[in-house]
Amino acid sequence: MKNYILALDEGTTSTRSILFDRAYNVVCTAQHEFPQIYPRPGWVEHDPMDIYANQYATMTECIAKSGVSPSDIAGAGITNQRETAVVWNRHTGKPVYNAIVWQCRRSTALCEALERQGCGDMIAEKTGLKLDAYFSAGKIKWILDHVDGARAQAERGELLFGTVDTWLLWKLTDGAVHVTDRTNASRTLLYNIHTHTWDRELCDLFGVPMCMLPEVRSSSEHYGVMHLMGADVPLCGIAGDQQAALYGQDCVHAGDLKITYGTGCFLLANTGETPVRSRHGLLTTVAAACAGEPVQYALEGSVFVGGAIIQWLRDELRLIKDSADSEYFARKVRDSGGVYIVPAFAGLGAPYWNMRARGTITGLTRGAGADHLIRAALESIAYQSEDVIAAMRSDMGGAIGNLKVDGGASANNLLMQFQADISNVTVIRPAQKEATALGAALLAGKAAGLPPVSADTPHTVFRPAIPEEERIKLLRGWRKAVKACLLSEETND
Numbered sequence: 001m002k003n004y005i006l007a008l009d010e011g012t013t014s015t016r017s018i019l020f021d022r023a024y025n026v027v028c029t030a031q032h033e034f035p036q037i038y039p040r041p042g043w044v045e046h047d048p049m050d051i052y053a054n055q056y057a058t059m060t061e062c063i064a065k066s067g068v069s070p071s072d073i074a075g076a077g078i079t080n081q082r083e084t085a086v087v088w089n090r091h092t093g094k095p096v097y098n099a100i101v102w103q104c105r106r107s108t109a110l111c112e113a114l115e116r117q118g119c120g121d122m123i124a125e126k127t128g129l130k131l132d133a134y135f136s137a138g139k140i141k142w143i144l145d146h147v148d149g150a151r152a153q154a155e156r157g158e159l160l161f162g163t164v165d166t167w168l169l170w171k172l173t174d175g176a177v178h179v180t181d182r183t184n185a186s187r188t189l190l191y192n193i194h195t196h197t198w199d200r201e202l203c204d205l206f207g208v209p210m211c212m213l214p215e216v217r218s219s220s221e222h223y224g225v226m227h228l229m230g231a232d233v234p235l236c237g238i239a240g241d242q243q244a245a246l247y248g249q250d251c252v253h254a255g256d257l258k259i260t261y262g263t264g265c266f267l268l269a270n271t272g273e274t275p276v277r278s279r280h281g282l283l284t285t286v287a288a289a290c291a292g293e294p295v296q297y298a299l300e301g302s303v304f305v306g307g308a309i310i311q312w313l314r315d316e317l318r319l320i321k322d323s324a325d326s327e328y329f330a331r332k333v334r335d336s337g338g339v340y341i342v343p344a345f346a347g348l349g350a351p352y353w354n355m356r357a358r359g360t361i362t363g364l365t366r367g368a369g370a371d372h373l374i375r376a377a378l379e380s381i382a383y384q385s386e387d388v389i390a391a392m393r394s395d396m397g398g399a400i401g402n403l404k405v406d407g408g409a410s411a412n413n414l415l416m417q418f419q420a421d422i423s424n425v426t427v428i429r430p431a432q433k434e435a436t437a438l439g440a441a442l443l444a445g446k447a448a449g450l451p452p453v454s455a456d457t458p459h460t461v462f463r464p465a466i467p468e469e470e471r472i473k474l475l476r477g478w479r480k481a482v483k484a485c486l487l488s489e490e491t492n493d
Contacts, residue, residue: 077237107138128284
């Protein structure tokens with residue numbers, strides 16, 4: 001009986017491999033950073049061969065460090081940065097251009113032109129997404145239009161497209177498998193989340209030949225085999241990073257909600273087998289599901305500046321020396337003293353979607369000090385998250401359950417308690433902090449026949465502890481601060 005599962009976690013700035021045992025405890029981890037390429041302002045690229053080389057290196061390093069035999073690995077799962085686009089030659093295996101990263105804005109003009117043509121509503125209805133350069137379709141079109149000979153090769157069936165999961169799967173199986181899963185397909189602007197197929201109308205709109213596109217499968221099934229250090233290891237789990245975290249947090253029922261607190265904050269709410277069209281600027285996307293199970297959906301909202309505001313306190317204002325110090329100093333005052341920080345350093349995301357807004361600080365008095373600013377910065381993460389939670393409640397008719405949390409800032413007890421208070425929701429923080437990698441491992445483990453993890457895993461619970469009238473007062477102050485922030489856009493025209 002094989003005893004281990006390997007998770008391949010391919011992020012935006014680094015690649016990790018995490019080995020789990022049968023109880024889904026972390027046995028060993030290896031991580032390598034890889035170069036970021038910035039050809040022009042607003043453009044972001046990766047070398048696809050760097051992605052593959054680093055992923056393979058971390059796998060071998062992780063296994064070597066652990067002392068586990070590769071033949072004892074039951075299966076491997078992939079989780080990845082979702083919207084990044086790779087195009088390569090099916091015969092040579094060589095990319096025709098660098099991977100264009102999800103952060104890249106080079107296809108903005110294309111998206112704006114399609115919006116002016118009135119395509120936005122049709123695209124949103126079919127895909128659940130906003131017409132934005134964030135997603136993959138515009139990136140594919142740019143490569144085909146700007147790389148010499150690429151479009152002709154694509155139309156002859158010589159080029160393949162994939163998000164990073166597909167690229168890794170193709171490379172790890174020596175070109176035998178060209179597959180993605182529904183979670184990644186649903187982030188391309190080319191996939192119809194209702195018919196669960198690539199959509200010809202969308203492909204024609206973006207000029208993407210359908211012969212380039214991978215086969216779409218579930219997030220948990222046998223895709224192929226990779227040869228790893230003398231052993232054959234089944235590849236049997238795929239999910240985009242945020243959907244993997246949703247699954248890793250056991251948010252598999254309608255109303256389950258998770259937040260990943262990172263540089264930004266990503267909130268996903270499971271909506272069950274029914275896709276919910278948001279009225280508040282949220283995205284509708286496909287959640288991870290196993291082969292033979294009904295397709296599930298999620299609502300997604302993003303906070304642009306989450307943990308990044310703590311870095312700002314450290315690096316620009318120099319109020320703290322280490323990000324972990326923020327809780328210590330914030331606890332030196334009983335509250336923010338009426339100070340609110342709206343960290344719209346690059347505009348505001350959901351539910352406001354205002355790119356011209358700029359950060360503001362309101363409520364300053366002579367008595368406000370550094371500790372009040374630090375506490376207000378921490379609280380801003382919870383306030384922004386609550387704005388998205390409120391939008392989700394409205395879209396889902398109030399059907400929100402407990403809030404499960406992961407990511408670096410989830411270790412901050414003050415922030416977690418304030419989130420519970422301001423959102424009037426029970427916050428659950430698992431002892432296992434590797435929610436994204438765990439999701440990939442659980443999906444692979446299920447397809448490999450390993451028993452599911454116990455539902456009684458250790459966790460910390462934060463329950464609402466302030467009176468309702470105080471919560472309403474605090475939120476009223478936050479909304480006034482946001483209004484001031486939005487008014488500031490008039491000075492940025």
